[in-house]
Amino acid sequence: MVGKLTPDNMVSASVVPVIMGLSPYKTQNEHLKRIIALDNGEPDPETFNGNEATHHGDALEPYILKTACERLGITESDLNLNEPFFCKGVMLAASLDGMGKLTGTIKTDPNNGIYVMTEDGSIDVDGWGCLEAKLTSAPPEERPAAYRGLWQIQAQMMCTGFSWGAIATLYQGVTLRIFVYKADTEMQNRIIDAISVFERRRADKEPYPVSSSADGNNAYPVASEAVPAIDFASVQGGQKLLLDLAQAKDDKKEAERRIDELEASIKEVLGEAAEGEAEIAGKRYIVKWPMRKVRAQPEKIVPAKPETISRQKTLTLKVIS
Numbered sequence: 001m002v003g004k005l006t007p008d009n010m011v012s013a014s015v016v017p018v019i020m021g022l023s024p025y026k027t028q029n030e031h032l033k034r035i036i037a038l039d040n041g042e043p044d045p046e047t048f049n050g051n052e053a054t055h056h057g058d059a060l061e062p063y064i065l066k067t068a069c070e071r072l073g074i075t076e077s078d079l080n081l082n083e084p085f086f087c088k089g090v091m092l093a094a095s096l097d098g099m100g101k102l103t104g105t106i107k108t109d110p111n112n113g114i115y116v117m118t119e120d121g122s123i124d125v126d127g128w129g130c131l132e133a134k135l136t137s138a139p140p141e142e143r144p145a146a147y148r149g150l151w152q153i154q155a156q157m158m159c160t161g162f163s164w165g166a167i168a169t170l171y172q173g174v175t176l177r178i179f180v181y182k183a184d185t186e187m188q189n190r191i192i193d194a195i196s197v198f199e200r201r202r203a204d205k206e207p208y209p210v211s212s213s214a215d216g217n218n219a220y221p222v223a224s225e226a227v228p229a230i231d232f233a234s235v236q237g238g239q240k241l242l243l244d245l246a247q248a249k250d251d252k253k254e255a256e257r258r259i260d261e262l263e264a265s266i267k268e269v270l271g272e273a274a275e276g277e278a279e280i281a282g283k284r285y286i287v288k289w290p291m292r293k294v295r296a297q298p299e300k301i302v303p304a305k306p307e308t309i310s311r312q313k314t315l316t317l318k319v320i321s
Helices: 013-019 028-039 053-070 144-159 187-206 212-219 238-270
Strands: 076-078 092-094 098-109 113-117 121-138 162-170 175-182 275-280 283-288
Touching: 013 028, 013 092, 013 144, 028 187, 028 212, 053 098, 053 121, 053 162, 053 175, 092 144, 098 113, 121 144, 121 275, 144 162, 144 175, 144 187, 238 275
Parallel strands: 113 175, 121 162
Antiparallel strands: 076 098, 098 121, 162 175, 275 283
16 A cells, blocks of 8 residues: 555546545535636645545455455456556546456346446456445445446546546445446546546636535635625626525524523423433423533643634625515
């Protein structure tokens, strides 16, 4: 195992799901913001250096790959690759966990955790294929999530020229499943289109459509006093957006008031009891009001912090009658 091999200034196979808007961990605008910052010579805004899950993934990668090779019948492999692969004519790079050489037919075999992702559950292979190892706490699947290797393996095949690849995923530490794919022209064309859009937005510094309130701060991190106020009456659907936001905030206040009212009544019922329960329409409801212990802590002196300026994370809405 080695560290990152692909250059930062190119889309890598592992971030293809991100730029396609398929990742639950990172938005298109987050990745675009990072690459533009690097293009501008700014410090890398991405501070993630791994966690316990990625540590175990790295440690178990050799076992996952070795077992996958054994189950697939691969006897010739390279599981210590230390050079990236590049796609001809496309700004795309890939690093492989491993590669295996095989000639023959691979068929779906649930008893050995092998799932061939073709209509008839079989694939003829002749030569090298990409091998990707994954570790997840998710329950076993019969088709991997879009962000868990599905698009990554197609991008790897684009870079290597291989016609097949396999994703070996260890679920919850006890179930290994191997998903075998053939090169898919339609999927690879979608990857090419996504890279083209990304590179255009990168050059123009044009954000993607905002996917959430938090993502809005990635797309537009700076508020400029030089930009005039937006007249929402002149924006198509703008007035409805403001009315809906005002209504949603009112609904939230009413819901919070109602929750407080109901909790007060339930606490009156519980009294000194730590919990209560009831069977209602086939469901068991349990409400708890326990004691909570807060450990003693020594006095802390908060160190001084420099002044920082960043855009407010939530909108402030005023309604003037």
